[in-house]
Amino acid sequence: MAMHPINPATGLPMTSDDYGGFDVGGSPYGTDVHSQHHPWSASYPTWDSGGWNSF
Known part of the structure; x- marks a missing residue:
């Protein structure tokens, strides 16, 4: 069975x-x-039931 290396940044x-x-x-x-x-x-405005939310 081959062992594949692991990307340390993602696992x-x-x-x-x-x-x-x-x-x-x-x-x-x-x-x-x-x-x-x-x-x-999200770092951009989103919509929910109360209207637009800005972050």
């Missing part, structure tokens, strides 16, 4: 047996391309 396994390439989430080794995207804490 996800790499798609190949070496440290080059991408992890299973699409991030290059040592980076997390999704770290700036947090849908649960």
Whole structure:
């Protein structure tokens, strides 16, 4: 059974047996391309039942 390296930035396994390439989430080794995207804490105005909320 092959052991795949783990991307330290995401904790996800790499798609190949070496440290080059991408992890299973699409991030290059040592980076997390999704770290700036947090849908649960929007930095833009959102709508709820009371109207527009600005952060």
